Amino acid sequence: MPISPEKRLRETIPIDMMNIRTLASGSSGNAYLVSDGVTTLLLEAGIPIKSIARQASLSSIDACLISHEHGDHAKSAADIVRKYSIDLYASHGTLDALCLSCDYRVHPVKAEEQCDIGTFVVMPLAMKHDAAEPLGFIITSRHGGKLLFATDTYLIPYKIPHGTTVLMLECNYSMELLAQSITSGVTDHRQRERLRFSHMSLEYLLQYLSENKDRLGSVSEICLIHMSGRNGDRALFKRKVQELTGLPVIVE
């Protein structure tokens, strides 16, 4: 089969230096490790600290970033700061909601005001979720690699940044599966309304990716995160995103 010009272009892009590991993903807990070999970030702390410690060495974590205060993202935030003295970055709204604003190890960050964390440059982004001040992040390593991380948001009010190498995007539910679970009584109308204005649907994600197709040339991988157990379908979501983008897709 002839190789498309798009694919050939992607093959010439060097493998980026970012190493990403999922410790947990979904409404029962989220935690991801992002490392460029020099700095290691814990992205979300939504599982018990013991569970993080079982999967990773806590002493190797340089800092923790939290998107918002919900338990599935922030369960062990206080332990991270108080018991393990790991620096924590989150918005003022998130820190206030977690009663962590006054702690020594916390660093309030604001949407669109970048900060340096070791060898990473982090640009927080404002997200749309039913939380105090939710953030997404663009995480760029000085050693190569740029990650766009957006979860718990029903839309992404930004273009994919130029040069992005990895996308970690929420793909929580599909409208079709949600309609089915309403019909069968598994989900009620109130839950549906909450989902529509707090989490990302497959349909929105596909629209976002097609509107940003010109920004996908440097992307080597798309990672779908925070899938709903009731209203998600791993194989279907993976196939739909793969068909649209032609990129490797991982479902966490």
Ligand SMILES: [Zn+2]
């Ligand atoms: Zn969540």
Ligand SMILES: [Zn+2]
């Ligand atoms: Zn949430």
